[in-house]
Amino acid sequence: MLNQQYELLDFGHNEKLECIGGVVVRRETPSAPGGKANGVDWERPQLRGRVVGEKYTWDGISPSDWCFDAGEFELQLKATPSGQVGVFPEQSVNWQWIKDCPADLEGLKAINLFGYTGATTLSLAKRGVQVVHVDAAKSAVSWARANAQSSGLADSPIRWMVEDALTFVRRELKRGNKYDIIVADPPSFGRGPKGERWKLQRDLCHLIESLSELSRGRCKMLLLSCHTPGIDHRQLRTEVENQFQFQSGSGASFALELRTKANKSLPSGNCFRWVAGKS
Numbered sequence: 001m002l003n004q005q006y007e008l009l010d011f012g013h014n015e016k017l018e019c020i021g022g023v024v025v026r027r028e029t030p031s032a033p034g035g036k037a038n039g040v041d042w043e044r045p046q047l048r049g050r051v052v053g054e055k056y057t058w059d060g061i062s063p064s065d066w067c068f069d070a071g072e073f074e075l076q077l078k079a080t081p082s083g084q085v086g087v088f089p090e091q092s093v094n095w096q097w098i099k100d101c102p103a104d105l106e107g108l109k110a111i112n113l114f115g116y117t118g119a120t121t122l123s124l125a126k127r128g129v130q131v132v133h134v135d136a137a138k139s140a141v142s143w144a145r146a147n148a149q150s151s152g153l154a155d156s157p158i159r160w161m162v163e164d165a166l167t168f169v170r171r172e173l174k175r176g177n178k179y180d181i182i183v184a185d186p187p188s189f190g191r192g193p194k195g196e197r198w199k200l201q202r203d204l205c206h207l208i209e210s211l212s213e214l215s216r217g218r219c220k221m222l223l224l225s226c227h228t229p230g231i232d233h234r235q236l237r238t239e240v241e242n243q244f245q246f247q248s249g250s251g252a253s254f255a256l257e258l259r260t261k262a263n264k265s266l267p268s269g270n271c272f273r274w275v276a277g278k279s
Helices: 089-100 119-126 138-150 165-175 200-214 233-244
Strands: 006-012 015-020 023-028 047-052 055-059 067-069 074-076 109-113 130-135 158-162 181-184 189-191 197-199 221-226 250-259 265-275
Touching: 074 138, 089 119, 089 221, 089 250, 089 265, 109 119, 109 165, 109 200, 119 130, 119 138, 119 181, 130 138, 138 158, 165 200, 181 200, 197 200, 200 221, 200 233, 221 233, 233 250, 233 265
Parallel strands: 023 047, 109 130, 109 181, 130 158, 181 221
Antiparallel strands: 006 015, 015 023, 047 055, 067 074, 189 197, 221 265, 250 265
């Protein structure tokens, strides 16, 4: 289903051209280096996003019924002032990983930090996982709840929290709460609902240490990804394994990417994931 819902058409000169849920989108992004391919029509996007002055602006209007069908769930899409549209297609490999996990996840407790519009939360909910979905932006949490509704998962055991991630984790530790599944996709920079400042280069090790305590003695699955230049997947793996000290199971670190039909690869972040038992 993903191949029908998303295609990276081309990228270069700090722009990328995509077909997302049937809508051709051209948007400015600093992570799209190199030149553009010959023979690709960049001039007829339905939506175009770019930075004008200090603001990200869009030419065109998002279709009112624009959505992304991921197979097991549906994400409602729209152009936002941050330059995002509500889906990160490079994460589809992780949604599939959760779907294909041979372990029985039914009834396990998961925390999903920086959960955005809820794709991974919904992937877990489809497996019967009880999920605490945390994001500092009230608008993102409302969007994720709407996605659960449109995906037929409104009655799933999902707890929606508008919270600063580190603040929430530390509060859960004080409460003595524990989780079986850890998911986090932290941004490079962020601000919590009470003005808390997040900086990945400074706070990542503290977050991983706290998450290891939050799942100590019961961790069954972990998924950590980020999109910050200077932090690669090997570093992610080292940071996690130093804190979690897994005794068994299977882990893998890798670079996230998107590819055009011409096999041009667009780096799209890094990831480490681990599962108890056979992966």
